[in-house]
Amino acid sequence: xxxxTPIRVLIADDQAxxxxxxxMILAAEDDIEVVGQAAxxxxxxxxxxxxxxxxxxxxxxxxxxxxxxxxxRLTRPGVVDPPKVVVATTFDDDAYVHRALxxxxxxxxxxDSGPALLVEAIRAAASGEALVSPSITLRxxxxxxxPAAAGRSRPAPDPGLSARETDVVRLVATGLTxxxxxxxxxxxxxxxxxxxxxxxxxxxxxxxxxxxxWAWRSGVVAE
Numbered sequence: 001x002x003x004x005t006p007i008r009v010l011i012a013d014d015q016a017x018x019x020x021x022x023x024m025i026l027a028a029e030d031d032i033e034v035v036g037q038a039a040x041x042x043x044x045x046x047x048x049x050x051x052x053x054x055x056x057x058x059x060x061x062x063x064x065x066x067x068x069x070x071x072x073r074l075t076r077p078g079v080v081d082p083p084k085v086v087v088a089t090t091f092d093d094d095a096y097v098h099r100a101l102x103x104x105x106x107x108x109x110x111x112d113s114g115p116a117l118l119v120e121a122i123r124a125a126a127s128g129e130a131l132v133s134p135s136i137t138l139r140x141x142x143x144x145x146x147p148a149a150a151g152r153s154r155p156a157p158d159p160g161l162s163a164r165e166t167d168v169v170r171l172v173a174t175g176l177t178x179x180x181x182x183x184x185x186x187x188x189x190x191x192x193x194x195x196x197x198x199x200x201x202x203x204x205x206x207x208x209x210x211x212x213x214w215a216w217r218s219g220v221v222a223e
Contacts, residue, residue, distance in 0.1 A: 006033040007126040010053040010083070012044035012070065013037075014062045018111070022057060022088075025115045032122060041065030045073050053083050055125045057118075058105075060089045060096055068099055075104035084125035088118070097132075101209050107131045128193075129178065130209040159202040166220060168195045172208050173215035 009026055011034060013019045019037045026032045035051050038044035041058075042065040048056055056074065060067040067087060075082050086107035087100045097108050106125040109117060109132075121131040161169065164185075171181045178196075182189045196208065205211045215221045 004031060006031050007055060007122060008033050008035045008051070008053045009122060010034075010036045010038065010044065010047055010051060010056045012039075012041065012047075012056060012062065012067065013059040013088070014039050015059075018059070022118065025118055026122065029119055032119070039063075041067055041070035044070050048074055048083055052081075055084045055086060055106075055122050057086050057088055057122070060087060060100070068096070068103065071100060071105055072103050084128075086121050086125050086131075101130075101132075101213070104207070105130075106207050106209070128207070130207045132209065161199060161202060165195050165199050165202075168192060169199055169211055169215050170220055172196070173212040173221045175212075 009032055011019050011022050011026075013022070016039070019039075023034045023037070026034050035053050036047045038047050040063045044056065044058065044062075044067075045065065047053075058067045058071060062070075065073075067089075071085050071087070074085060082104075084106040085104065086109065087096075087105045088109045088111055089096065090111050100108055106128075107121040107130050109121050117131070124131040167185060168181055171184055176184065178189050178192045181192045185192075196211070199205070199211055200207075203211060203214050205214060
């Protein structure tokens, strides 16, 4: 252990072999601790409320309560200090991706993405970032709806982003990490995080995926 508090993870998947495989991958990392497993969505919600994990790794298709409904319950308005949720599924379906990220997921992975991407997604979620499987990232960001657009048929009003905030948003929308944005703009990673925090407030966005989705919808990023 490095001395840092480990990222506490709850794994929710109806297949025991998948849960065991994920746990083996994550347990090998010094900064990650698996605190529980759930075989269905209802148990996942119950365990998350009791164990208070930092991140929930959530399958979509599960008995009793599917992963998308479990996600909504964990991230619904009014929940105090909700966990970050990373969806991991075998289904590369735009509708699932849109619903998951629109309901507050901080990442979306295909189960065959590999161990390195799984670990990276957990760390990104814990630090307030979001990671989506590269195979669907740009396709997703061009179409995912965010809460600011719900029920709105007209373009949203100008949120008042500064020129530098707009630069950061544009780079987020093309898939760059905070470190890559900092290098591109010749600023510190801390400054990037400050800009993103300001942007989230102005856009009423819950994470960087919703920021990126807004950028594609609003034309900040050209097709």
